[in-house]
Structures are given as structure tokens and as C-alpha cells.
Amino acid sequence: xxxxxxxxxxxxxxxxxxxxxxxxxxxxxxxxxxxxxxxxxxxxxxxxxxxxxxxxxxxxxxxxxxxxxxxxxxxxxxxxxxxxxxxxxxxxxxxxxxxxxxxxxxxxxxxxxxxxxxxxxxxxxxxxxxxxxxxxxxxxxxxxxxxxxxxxxxxxxxxxxxxxxxxxxxxxxxxxxxxxxxxxxxxxxxxxxxxxxxxxxxxxxxxxxxxxxxxxxxxxxxxxxxxxx
Numbered sequence: 749x750x751x752x753x754x755x756x757x758x759x760x761x762x763x764x765x766x767x768x769x770x771x772x773x774x775x776x777x778x779x780x781x782x783x784x785x786x787x788x789x790x791x792x793x794x795x796x797x798x799x800x801x802x803x804x805x806x807x808x809x810x811x812x813x814x815x816x817x818x819x820x821x822x823x824x825x826x827x828x829x830x831x832x833x834x835x836x837x838x839x840x841x842x843x844x845x846x847x848x849x850x851x852x853x854x855x856x857x858x859x860x861x862x863x864x865x866x867x868x869x870x871x872x873x874x875x876x877x878x879x880x881x882x883x884x885x886x887x888x889x890x891x892x893x894x895x896x897x898x899x900x901x902x903x904x905x906x907x908x909x910x911x912x913x914x915x916x917x918x919x920x921x922x923x924x925x926x927x928x929x930x931x932x933x934x935x936x937x938x939x940x941x942x943x944x945x946x947x948x949x950x951x952x953x954x955x956x957x958x959x960x961x962x963x964x965x966x967x968x969x970x971x972x973x974x975x976x977x
Contacts, residue, residue: 833939835953839902846875847901848936853878853920855928860884860893861962867970868962869895874903879920881908884970891970892916894951895963899923899936903958905965906951911977913946925950949976 757764759776770777860882861868867884874880879896894908896918908916910927917928924933924942932944941947954973956965 833953835955836898836902836904836938838955839904839953840958842875842897842901842903844901846897847899848878848897848920850922852922855879855881855894855918858882862886862967865967867893867965867967871903871958871961871963874963879918881916881918884965884967891973893965893970894918895956896920896925896936902937903956903963904953905956905963906953907973908951909975910946910951911949911975918951952976 755764755766756762757771757774757776757778760771760774762771762773764771764773764778768778856873856877856879858869858873858880862884867882869880869882874895874897879894882893882895884891884893892908893905895903895905898904908918910916910918910930910932913927913930913932915927915929919926919928920936921933923936925936925939926933927944927946930944930946932946933942934940934947934950935942939950939953941950952973954965954969956963958964
């Protein structure tokens, strides 16, 4: 197909009337010679096709980037210091009258009862003393355990061990849990490390429940635990 030829002003490039002495657009004198002839411009089809093909790819990459950014933001916020420990968050909450007041509470010992698949201690002892140590023993292995009440009234049960210094003695000091050996301290609410050399190894929480006035821990949960060092 033959392209349409036109006459264009050499000064402004716009189309002029053939034979005109002056450009009707810019007023430039055309002169005696013919105006510049040119082929009507048309956009290259290949470029248009490539642009259309690129649009879905760009949208997909943008969606992937947004998804990754959202993923990392969620996990960063979810793991900020001060957040609830996942095991403690699911623990029973006691009445406000049992929440430890500001002060010092030493760990006291109590004998646990083993019944079937569970280890049990009286809830009333923990409510009164705030922090209690006990043992699970089957004759071949003995595991030190701990029960205390958090500053939010949560019943917390855990393994009674500060692994780096091998301490099995703890106390409550205000809103902090303290190791009796290395004096490392953790938040009583979240077990987040606050000071000391063993901050990464607080007593490791394990789930428990309350039944008929007893704190009950599954033996299977105790046996499945491994030290973190």
C-alpha cells in the first residue's frame, strides 16, 4: 500500500498547502522551491506489541515484591521484643487476687503426684507461694519443673533449668523472674531477657491445664523436651 505524501514547512514541520508562498502556521516564507516532502509518520508496531507483553510481567513482579515485603513486615512485628510467648499466651488466667504484688518471692518445693499420663501439683500452693519447684521422676529420669504466676495472672509451667549455668533455683522479684545462680533476669510476663549472661535461656515453658484444683502437665510433653544447648 502506497504511503500518503504531504508537503511540510521546513521551519515548523507542519503540513502546508502546495504552492503556498508562506506557511499558514508559522508565517515562514516557503520560497520558490518545493516544500520538503515526507512520509506520514506511523508508530512502529513491534514496539507497541512489546509494551503490551511487558504489562502482565511487570504486574506479576510488583505483586511478588508487595507480597514479600508484607511477609517480612508481619514476621518482624510478630517477633518484636515484648510480645506474648506462644505457650504462655494459651495458659489459664487466674483471678487478679493471685497476681504477684511488687516484692520478692522465693521458690518453694512441693511433691508432685503422678497419675496415669499426667504430673500434678495443687493449684492452691502456687496461688499462695507464687513460684513453686517440683520434679517429674519415673525411677530412671528426673526432670526439674517450675510453676509460677505471671504479672498478668497467667499460670506458667516450665522446665526448671537455666541451661548455661545449670541452675534449678529461681525467684520472683517484682515483675521479673530471677535465676538464683547467675542472677539473670527475664520478664515475668513474656520471659524476654532483661539482664545477665543467660538471657537467651529462660525456663522453657510447657503447656498445662487446671482440673479439679490441680495443675496438670502431660508426661509426654515433659519427655519430648530437649535442651537448647
